[in-house]
Amino acid sequence: QFRSLAQQTPDALLGLIRLFQEDHRPHKIDLGVGIFRDDQGLTPVLGAVKAAERILVEQQDSKSYLGPVGDSGFVDLTARLALGDDLATSPFLVRLQTPGGNGALRLAFELLAEASKDAVVWVGSPTWVNHFPLIASAGLESRSHRFYDPATLRIDFDGMMADLGSAKSGDVILLHGCCHNPSGATFSSSEWTELLALCQRQGLLPLIDFAYHGLGDGLEADAAPVRMFVENLPEAIVAYSCDKNFGMYRDRVGSLFVKATTHAETDAVRSQLFGTARAMWSMPPDHGAATCRIILSSPELRSVWQEELASMRERINGLRKAVANSLPQLSAVANQRGLFSLLPVSKDAVQLLREERAIYMAPDGRINIAGLSEANMPHFVQSISGYLS
Numbered sequence: 001q002f003r004s005l006a007q008q009t010p011d012a013l014l015g016l017i018r019l020f021q022e023d024h025r026p027h028k029i030d031l032g033v034g035i036f037r038d039d040q041g042l043t044p045v046l047g048a049v050k051a052a053e054r055i056l057v058e059q060q061d062s063k064s065y066l067g068p069v070g071d072s073g074f075v076d077l078t079a080r081l082a083l084g085d086d087l088a089t090s091p092f093l094v095r096l097q098t099p100g101g102n103g104a105l106r107l108a109f110e111l112l113a114e115a116s117k118d119a120v121v122w123v124g125s126p127t128w129v130n131h132f133p134l135i136a137s138a139g140l141e142s143r144s145h146r147f148y149d150p151a152t153l154r155i156d157f158d159g160m161m162a163d164l165g166s167a168k169s170g171d172v173i174l175l176h177g178c179c180h181n182p183s184g185a186t187f188s189s190s191e192w193t194e195l196l197a198l199c200q201r202q203g204l205l206p207l208i209d210f211a212y213h214g215l216g217d218g219l220e221a222d223a224a225p226v227r228m229f230v231e232n233l234p235e236a237i238v239a240y241s242c243d244k245n246f247g248m249y250r251d252r253v254g255s256l257f258v259k260a261t262t263h264a265e266t267d268a269v270r271s272q273l274f275g276t277a278r279a280m281w282s283m284p285p286d287h288g289a290a291t292c293r294i295i296l297s298s299p300e301l302r303s304v305w306q307e308e309l310a311s312m313r314e315r316i317n318g319l320r321k322a323v324a325n326s327l328p329q330l331s332a333v334a335n336q337r338g339l340f341s342l343l344p345v346s347k348d349a350v351q352l353l354r355e356e357r358a359i360y361m362a363p364d365g366r367i368n369i370a371g372l373s374e375a376n377m378p379h380f381v382q383s384i385s386g387y388l389s
């Protein structure tokens, strides 16, 4: 049977991890994989997470199955965190736990495909590479619209609006809630408002990929546009991840929120989501979600977590300012948000930077800002300045 299988192209970033591990140059810098790093280059378990895990081990008295919603306390608390109390508790909001943001996205695309096979999913160019297989796996078509302009390192908003002019009613627009991967480019609040008006005018359904809540400008500020969309449109979907903001990456912690318009539609959405999830993973993994629930429901642990989140965010935004101050061509990096920026460098330059300067980044020039540190910044700045186009 297996003779018929073709080899898939290996993931470029995973290959990069191996090359980096095999590189013994002491000044090497890893700007590849998208994880938060501290100034020592480490990704430690958060203090709030460690404390909550201890409580979990102590208090958990059964590992029997939970229902299709997963950990309902976790789902309720993340819905309130992302959407605020009113939207989170609306009778028209379907909420369930998923294996990370990936699971939430996959489930959302399956739901959309079930609802309408010919809905097109509009994605900005570029977007997170995994969006494409997630959309295609559900059998949906994706279409690109202009988004990032490498000449200005900013969003080409006029180009984006012009391209979306040909979207038809019922199409889906995939938006990053904050901290765009890979560009870090951010919408102004008036651009968010214009985008909402476009969705209203053209009958577009937003799917908001909210994977970096709190890592941009803070929990409230990052959530504001997401809430505005959910509040002001009849239907909206939010794919939420706790893997970055709680540093739980491998524990696969996420939830999906779907807003519908009538009781009958809400019930249908819920039953579709439960049925599809049952056929894909049956039930989501418990440990990370239970840990997040303990943090979010304890005022003390919640405030420890919020401080840890703020320090991650401040470190990233501080590094952004440092890059912008040292390299005038990259001044826009200070206004971007989240872990990533796309450097205006050619594919050849990416390779040369790796081979000659031991600086590792994704082939498209995406860097993880958190891979920079006070110690490696001079080597980065000095190496990169010769290659910027």
Ligand code: PMP
Residues within 6 Å of the ligand: 034, 099, 100, 101, 102, 103, 128, 176, 181, 209, 211, 241, 242, 243, 244, 249, 252, 253, 254
């Ligand atoms: N969306 C985006 C834009 C991401 O960058 C990521 C993680 N790289 C995800 C979703 C998925 O996150 P998770 O690890 O929770 O599946």
